[in-house]
Amino acid sequence: MSDLVTHAHTLDAHDPLAAHLDAFVEAPGVSAYLDGNSLGRPLRDLPERLAAFVQNDWGTRLIRSWDEQWMDLPTELGDRIGRVALGAAAGQTVVADSTTVLLYKLMRAAVAAQPERTDIVIEEGNFPTDRFVAEGVAAEHGLTLRWISPDPIAGVQVSDVKAVVSEKTALVVLSHVDYRSGALADMKAITDAVHKTGALMLWDLCHSVGVIPTELDACGVDLAVGCTYKYLNGGPGSPAFAYVNARHHGLLRQPIQGWMGAGDVFAMGDAYAPASGIRQFISGTPPVLGMLAMQGMLDLIEEASIEAVRAKSKTLTDLVVRAFDEELAPLGVRLLSPRDAAERGGHVTIGHPDFAEVTKTLWADGVIPDFRFPDGIRLGLSPLSTSHAEALHGVLAVRDALV
C-alpha cells in the first residue's frame, strides 16, 4: 500500500495540471470528492462572477442586456463548447433546455424527416432518460424500438450495432461513455456503420463532454446532446447543449416551436417560421443565469487543452484500477469498468453487495462517490479538480468501510 501512496504522490508531483486544483471552491469536511462526473465543483471565482452579473449585466444594463449580449449567448456558448471540447465547427451547437428536452427535440426531428423508416435503435442499458424519451417518441410515431444488448462492462461495440441496424432504422441513439461502466464507444466506427444503412446517429455526450476529446465533425456525426453540469461544472441543472450537423439544417425540424427559435424573434408574426441554422433548435427564453458558471470551466479546459485533461483522466483511472487490484479485489469487490484506459471515460465503477451501506458511511465521513442501484459505486474523477492522492484516498476509504 505504501507503494500506492508513493505512486500517487509521484503522479501528482509530475501533473502538468496540478496548478488548477486550487481553482475550485474548497469543501470543508470533504477529503475526497469522487462525483465530478455527476456534479462538477464550482470555481473559486464564481461568486465574484455572479455578483458582477447581478450588479451590472442584469441589475444595471437590465433589459438592454438582451440586445447587448444575451440573445446570442446560446449560440456563442455553443460554439465555444464545440471548439473547446467537441471538435465542432461554429454554427452547429447551441445551449438550451435540459438534456431530456433536447433529446426529445432531436429524436422527433430525426424520425419525422424519415417517415419511410420504422425503427429507433437504442441500447438497453442506456441512461434512463434516453430510453424513456425514445420509448415516448416511438409510441408517438408508431415506430419500433430495437434494442442493442452489449456486454455490460465492455459497452457497445460496432458489431453490436451492426447486428441490429437495418434499412428500416431511422435513428440510432447511444451514449459516448456509458454512465454505469464508463465504457467509451468507438464514435467513428459506429457512426460509419449506422450511416451505411442510411440511418442518422445521435450521440449522448453527457459523460464524455469536457473529459474526452470528441471529433463530431470529423466523425460525421449527425446529432448530439450533452449536459454541462458534470465535467463542464455548470452547476446543478445548468442547461444542456445540442449539436446538429450543418448538413441537416433546414431539413430537420424540431417540434417545440417557440418564439426564440423563430426567424424574426421580435416581429411577433402570425405564423411560425423557423430561424435558419442552429437557432431553430431553441424554443423558449434562454436560461442565461444557468450559462454563467460553465464559462469559467471552459476557460480552464481551453487553457489546459482537452487532450491534457484526457491524459490526466487516464492516469487517474489507471491509478484507481491498480488500487482496486491491490486493495479491493481481495475483499470480493468486482471491477465493472474496462481495464484499458483507452476504452473507458472519466469514471471507474466497482460493485459489492454492501455498497449501499458503504456509500452512506463514506458520505457521512466526507468521502463522496456516487452510488448506483443496486450495488455499484462510481468513482468519478474530474481531472482538473482531482489529485491522484485524493482519488487513492477514496479507494482506500472504500476498503476501510468494507473491512
Add this chain to the structure above:
Amino acid sequence: MSDLVTHAHTLDAHDPLAAHLDAFVEAPGVSAYLDGNSLGRPLRDLPERLAAFVQNDWGTRLIRSWDEQWMDLPTELGDRIGRVALGAAAGQTVVADSTTVLLYKLMRAAVAAQPERTDIVIEEGNFPTDRFVAEGVAAEHGLTLRWISPDPIAGVQVSDVKAVVSEKTALVVLSHVDYRSGALADMKAITDAVHKTGALMLWDLCHSVGVIPTELDACGVDLAVGCTYKYLNGGPGSPAFAYVNARHHGLLRQPIQGWMGAGDVFAMGDAYAPASGIRQFISGTPPVLGMLAMQGMLDLIEEASIEAVRAKSKTLTDLVVRAFDEELAPLGVRLLSPRDAAERGGHVTIGHPDFAEVTKTLWADGVIPDFRFPDGIRLGLSPLSTSHAEALHGVLAVRDALV
C-alpha cells in the same frame, strides 16, 4: 404638470410598500426602469445568496444536496408560488423548463386526453410563443386552430370566447393579461364558459403572476403556465412554472418523458412509469441555479401581500394614464390599454409612429421602457421596485423625447 408631480409625490408618501424600493440593486445611470414586466430587477441581497449557494449548497454539500434539498425544490417552489400568487393549493404547481416547453407539454397532454375533440381555440393576438406552440401541436394531432379576435385594447371578453368554442373544442389557450394592451381577462367567467362546452382551459400567466392575485383553484382552472423572470424577478431565462389541477393528475400525460418525471427516479428501470401528482410534468434535471433569485422576491411579495402589490399596481398605472392624458395625448400619442384599472394588469401601452426612435433615445438616457413593434411603448411598472415619481418621470421623458 406640477400637479402631476405633486400627486406622484403624495402617492409615494402614502405608499405602504415604499420601504421595499430599497430592496433592489441600484442601477447607476438609470432614472426610470419601466420594463419590470419583461425583466424584474435583482434583489440587493442576491449576490450574497448566490455566494452562499456556491460555497455551501453546491461547493461543500456537493452531490449530497440533491438528496438534501434539490430533488424537492421544483415542487416546493411551485407550492410556494401557488400559495403566494396563484391561489393554488399545494401539489399542483411545479417549476421547470421554459414557458414554451411547458406550454407544449400541457397542450399536448390536454389534446391527447380528448381525441374526439378536434379544435384548439386561441386568440389571434396572443403572445407568439403560445400561438406558435399551438400551431405546432395542432399540426401534430391533425387539429384545427380556431381564432378569437377580440378588440385589441379591451382584450378577450367572455362573449368573444363563447362565439368560438363548441363541443368540438379540446382546449382554449388565453393570456390572463395581454402582453400588448395589458388587458386583464375575466378568468372565472371565461373558464366557466369554456367548461360549459366540456373543453379544458389553459391560462398563460406570464404577465400577471406576481402582480395580480389569481385564484386558480377557486376559478376551477384546468391548466396554467407562467414565467418567473418578470414580476417574480427570477433573472434572465429563469425557469417557468406549470399548474395542473389535481383532478387531472393521472389522466393527462405529457409527452417528454424523462427520468426526473419517473415514479422512481433512481431505479433506472426498464420502462417509463410516470410519477404521481405534479412531478410527472417534470422531464429533465431541475434548473436549480435558476430557481434561486425568485425566492427572495417571493419573500417580499408574501411579506407585502399580493393584494397590496395589486393595489399599488393600480395607483401606478392610474398615474400613468392621467399623465398620458395631460402630457402625451396632446402630442398625438394613443392609449393602447384599458382606461379602467380593474380591467388592466401591471403595464400601460401607448402608441406613436416615432416610438422606435424615441425608445432608442430614452434607453441611451437611462429611461428604459419596452418597445413593441411597430410603434408601441410599454410602460411596465413593477410595484415593489417602482415609485410613482419614477413612473411619472418615465412618461415625462417620453414627452420630452417627442417634442
